[in-house]
Amino acid sequence: MKVFLIGSNGQVGKHIAKLLQESDIHELTAMVRSKEQAEQLQQSGINAVVANLEGSVDDLAEAMKGTDTVIFTAGSGGKTGPDKTLLVDLDGAVKSMEAAEKVGANRYVMVSAFKAYDRESWKDSPIKPYMVAKHYADRMLVESNLNYTIFGPGLLLNEPGTGKVAVEEKFDKTSIPREDVARAVVASLDEEKTYKKTIGLMSGEISVEEALKSVN
Numbered sequence: 001m002k003v004f005l006i007g008s009n010g011q012v013g014k015h016i017a018k019l020l021q022e023s024d025i026h027e028l029t030a031m032v033r034s035k036e037q038a039e040q041l042q043q044s045g046i047n048a049v050v051a052n053l054e055g056s057v058d059d060l061a062e063a064m065k066g067t068d069t070v071i072f073t074a075g076s077g078g079k080t081g082p083d084k085t086l087l088v089d090l091d092g093a094v095k096s097m098e099a100a101e102k103v104g105a106n107r108y109v110m111v112s113a114f115k116a117y118d119r120e121s122w123k124d125s126p127i128k129p130y131m132v133a134k135h136y137a138d139r140m141l142v143e144s145n146l147n148y149t150i151f152g153p154g155l156l157l158n159e160p161g162t163g164k165v166a167v168e169e170k171f172d173k174t175s176i177p178r179e180d181v182a183r184a185v186v187a188s189l190d191e192e193k194t195y196k197k198t199i200g201l202m203s204g205e206i207s208v209e210e211a212l213k214s215v216n
């Protein structure tokens with residue numbers, strides 16, 4: 001599977017890139033937004049391209065040519081304003097979906113946020129504009145022709161992953177290490193149980209592979 005990773009220089013993205021580089025069945029193209037980042041990845045043997053989610057759909061499609069699967073784990077981050085939330089988390093994400101459809105990529109895996117689909121759950125949240133952006137990006141993905149999986153992780157942690165997660169809505173924990181999100185994303189790529197599903201994701205007690213197989 002030819003996988004195009006958007007957000008390769010991010011914290012989750014770096015874990016995903018490493019797992020895909022080690023994989024025998026996936027071929028990675030890592031999208032980054034600077035030449036320096038691309039050179040760094042190329043030095044470690046990763047095929048990298050420079051593109052920007054604020055650019056055009058055509059430019060994104062050009063970067064994606066030959067791709068079967070797109071993973072989106074980019075984000076404007078907490079240090080930018082609502083303009084970037086709109087331009088990256090919403091419009092950038094939607095443009096990448098349009099580009100994916102344009103190049104005939106069928107599969108699209110989105111790193112979203114916990115319960116982005118449920119307005120009631122974030123109606124009083126201090127990060128409501130971000131949640132709105134994730135909500136509508138996810139809705140556009142669900143309405144697209146792409147074979148999607150949307151992961152809704154809780155608070156992302158930098159501690160080492162355990163490889164154990166929970167995917168039911170009755171969670172004991174409200175957070176998950178970024179490394180485990182990356183494992184779930186990579187394991188989902190050809191796990192049919194995750195196709196066309198939106199999946200809450202937290203730290204838990206069962207292996208990523210088993211958890212994904214249990215998705216209804």
Ligand SMILES: NC(=O)c1ccc[n+]([C@@H]2O[C@H](COP(=O)([O-])OP(=O)(O)OC[C@H]3O[C@@H](n4cnc5c(N)ncnc54)[C@H](OP(=O)(O)O)[C@@H]3O)[C@@H](O)[C@H]2O)c1
Nearest residue numbers: 007009010011012052053054073074075111112113155156
């Ligand atoms: N923080 C949380 O607790 C939390 C919870 C749930 C979900 N999420 C979501 O999880 C995902 C991964 O989070 P993370 O912590 O790995 O994020 P991160 O470390 O901030 O990485 C985000 C990446 O997006 C890239 N990016 C930003 N603007 C871009 C643009 N215009 N074009 C292309 N790339 C762009 C950044 O590029 P540079 O490296 O060049 O800056 C960065 O590499 C994000 O979608 C985030 O919204 C986060």
